[in-house]
Amino acid sequence: MSAPRLVLIEDNPADVLLVREAIRETGLTVELICYPDVPEAISALANEADPLPDAILIDLNLPRGEGITVIQALRASGRLEGVPLAILTSSQSPRDLEQAQKLQVCRYIHKPSTLQQFMDQVGGAITELLGAAR
Amino acid sequence: MTIAPPHVVHRSQPARGKIRLLLVDDNPDNLISLEAMLHGLTDEVVLARSGAEALRHILENQDFAAILLDVKMPDMDGFETAELIRTRRGNRNTPILFLTGFRNDEQLFRGYDLGAVDFLFKPVVPEILRSKVTVFVELARNNQLLRSQAETLAKAELKFRSLLEATPDAMLITQADGVIVLVNAHMHELFGYERGEILGQNLRVLVPGWSFPPLPRTGAGTAGHVSEPQDLCGIRKDGSKFPVEMSLSPLQTEEGLLITSVIRDISERRKAEESIRLLNAELEARVASRTAELSRSNDALRQFAWAASHDLQEPLRMVVAYSQWLDKSYGQSLEGPARQFLEYIVTGAMRMNNLLAALRDYMQVTDAGNQELTLVDAGKCLDRALSNLQAAIDSSSATITAGLLPSVMSVPVLLVQVFQNLISNAIKYSGNGTPPRIHVSALCQGSECVLSVQDNGIGIAPEYHDRVFGVFKRLHSDGTGTGIGLAICKASVEHWGGRIWVESALGAGATFRFTAACAKEMA
Numbered sequence: 001m002s003a004p005r006l007v008l009i010e011d012n013p014a015d016v017l018l019v020r021e022a023i024r025e026t027g028l029t030v031e032l033i034c035y036p037d038v039p040e041a042i043s044a045l046a047n048e049a050d051p052l053p054d055a056i057l058i059d060l061n062l063p064r065g066e067g068i069t070v071i072q073a074l075r076a077s078g079r080l081e082g083v084p085l086a087i088l089t090s091s092q093s094p095r096d097l098e099q100a101q102k103l104q105v106c107r108y109i110h111k112p113s114t115l116q117q118f119m120d121q122v123g124g125a126i127t128e129l130l131g132a133a134r
Numbered sequence: 135m136t137i138a139p140p141h142v143v144h145r146s147q148p149a150r151g152k153i154r155l156l157l158v159d160d161n162p163d164n165l166i167s168l169e170a171m172l173h174g175l176t177d178e179v180v181l182a183r184s185g186a187e188a189l190r191h192i193l194e195n196q197d198f199a200a201i202l203l204d205v206k207m208p209d210m211d212g213f214e215t216a217e218l219i220r221t222r223r224g225n226r227n228t229p230i231l232f233l234t235g236f237r238n239d240e241q242l243f244r245g246y247d248l249g250a251v252d253f254l255f256k257p258v259v260p261e262i263l264r265s266k267v268t269v270f271v272e273l274a275r276n277n278q279l280l281r282s283q284a285e286t287l288a289k290a291e292l293k294f295r296s297l298l299e300a301t302p303d304a305m306l307i308t309q310a311d312g313v314i315v316l317v318n319a320h321m322h323e324l325f326g327y328e329r330g331e332i333l334g335q336n337l338r339v340l341v342p343g344w345s346f347p348p349l350p351r352t353g354a355g356t357a358g359h360v361s362e363p364q365d366l367c368g369i370r371k372d373g374s375k376f377p378v379e380m381s382l383s384p385l386q387t388e389e390g391l392l393i394t395s396v397i398r399d400i401s402e403r404r405k406a407e408e409s410i411r412l413l414n415a416e417l418e419a420r421v422a423s424r425t426a427e428l429s430r431s432n433d434a435l436r437q438f439a440w441a442a443s444h445d446l447q448e449p450l451r452m453v454v455a456y457s458q459w460l461d462k463s464y465g466q467s468l469e470g471p472a473r474q475f476l477e478y479i480v481t482g483a484m485r486m487n488n489l490l491a492a493l494r495d496y497m498q499v500t501d502a503g504n505q506e507l508t509l510v511d512a513g514k515c516l517d518r519a520l521s522n523l524q525a526a527i528d529s530s531s532a533t534i535t536a537g538l539l540p541s542v543m544s545v546p547v548l549l550v551q552v553f554q555n556l557i558s559n560a561i562k563y564s565g566n567g568t569p570p571r572i573h574v575s576a577l578c579q580g581s582e583c584v585l586s587v588q589d590n591g592i593g594i595a596p597e598y599h600d601r602v603f604g605v606f607k608r609l610h611s612d613g614t615g616t617g618i619g620l621a622i623c624k625a626s627v628e629h630w631g632g633r634i635w636v637e638s639a640l641g642a643g644a645t646f647r648f649t650a651a652c653a654k655e656m657a
Contacts, residue, residue, distance in 0.1 A: 014452050014455075014456065018455060018459075021459070090447065090448050090451065092444055092447075092494065111451060113447075113450075113451050113454050113455070113487050114454060114455065114458060114484070114487075115454070115455045115456075115458035115459050115462065116458070118455055
């Protein structure tokens with residue numbers, strides 16, 4: 001069986017690197033597919049030819065559109081039904097949290113400041129997401 | 135021996151002159167008997183033994199109620215004396231009664247020609263004498279009374295006149311229909327009309343709005359009552375208008391109802407009022423614009439603080455995470471000073487991270503202005519605070535006790551935060567080696583409750599008691615505090631209208647107290 005596919009929609013390469021490290025620390029073998037902005041993510045995920053990801057991790061604050069729009073677009077297409085979706089954000093705004101809750105995302109992770117917290121929280125969330133997908 | 139008290143010694147007499155009689159007869163016996171007959175009738179009887187003496191008395195005191203004059207006297211007889219008396223202006227009307235021994239028509243006619251009012255025939259009958267003299271005494275009394283009443287009236291008139299002129303206002307006396315009968319000099323100053331021009335005219339020429347009784351208010355028309363002042367418009371002789379204040383005072387007289395109208399020029403007062411109004415308006419506008427300015431700059435500051443605490447967080451997170459990653463992965467392989475440098479970066483970044491987090495907390499409190507105050511169970515808030523602090527309490531072996539806490543007007547999250555910050559400080563600044571003992575209590579007086587957090591820690595010197603509540607004010611540079619915890623407490627307490635202060639001495643523990651309104655007095 002092939003490695004689980006995790007889509008990460010995140011524009012900051014430093015954060016992508018931290019997520020990669022967090023996955024490495026979990027010891028899981030994961031195929032990480034990254035999209036740096038909203039249109040690219042939407043078009044790639046809408047492509048029927050590609051296999052569905054096992055989980056999606058998405059930043060809210062993205063160039064060329066907000067992460068929330070991606071989630072709404074994905075939900076509307078119906079194609080990604082059943083794919084667990086988590087938000088990874090640095091936003092402190094209660095409005096973002098409220099919106100995310102309405103869209104019924106699995107996890108709402110606030111990007112932790114320290115390295116260890118990031119590894120623990122993001123690594124744990126990914127383990128959970130991929131576990132739920134199985 | 136008795137001495138009369140001084141105030142009864144000089145009892146003042148009614149202000150009237152004495153009623154005097156002048157008796158003139160060359161025979162002293164006659165004079166004495168006449169005086170005896172008239173005893174008690176007048177205040178004083180003056181006796182004269184000759185015409186010359188009589189004239190001397192008249193010169194000295196011309197005011198006699200009547201003169202009894204013997205016709206037959208040596209040197210100057212009664213008629214000659216009467217003639218001379220009559221030449222004096224003041225005695226032209228003094229009643230003269232002639233005394234004569236015999237009826238002689240020629241004598242009678244001469245006597246009446248000289249202005250005699252009566253004749254008395256000798257021997258004089260006392261009753262007749264008394265009754266005739268009484269008439270003239272009464273007449274004199276009445277004359278005197280009239281004169282004194284006339285004087286009083288003249289004085290009253292004078293007083294009224296001087297009052298009329300002394301008042302700073304224009305005063306006009308009119309009939310009930312407004313026709314002017316009397317004015318004072320200020321009328322001329324105010325309206326420009328001469329006295330003669332305005333008498334007989336209607337007051338409405340000067341003040342068109344004049345009416346009696348005064349129009350807007352009723353009940354002011356009763357005699358003797360001054361009406362409430364009315365603000366009306368006055369018109370000068372030249373046609374110019376000016377604001378006046380007028381009060382009316384009606385007086386019922388024999389000539390009918392007269393109305394005194396007191397008119398005051400209130401142009402200056404109006405000007406002053408207007409300028410005060412303008413000043414007030416200007417002041418209000420200035421305050422409003424200052425407030426708007428302050429509010430704008432406050433908003434700008436808030437936005438700046440928001441940007442500082444939120445937008446700086448992202449790049450800082452990178453610095454923190456990657457400096458830690460660098461330290462973790464390559465720290466061991468770095469040479470001495472390079473490793474030290476990296477440590478400084480890591481601790482500096484962490485410190486900044488903590489400060490920004492504290493600043494966000496502080497802003498959350500200061501932005502709590504829109505959070506409504508509710509009755510909050512302080513005991514429950516303390517429990518929440520203690521559970522948040524569980525790790526710190528366990529690791530410091532702190533003993534925390536609490537008395538009965540009331541419900542107070544507050545915001546739950548803020549009250550939790552205040553307890554949490556105060557207790558966290560108490561733990562942080564406990565004496566070295568001594569486990570912290572912290573007691574939380576409340577004392578309500580009336581509608582105010584004082585909540586206290588007491589510790590046995592290192593205490594705070596009195597000179598720092600105010601400073602500790604400032605933003606980023608830290609007394610210790612141990613690196614653990616952010617210098618914002620007590621500032622958050624102060625902002626929170628002030629949000630619900632309370633006060634916060636500390637009672638402490640260095641080395642003697644500290645008691646932080648804050649107030650909040652409580653619902654009812656605690657038993």
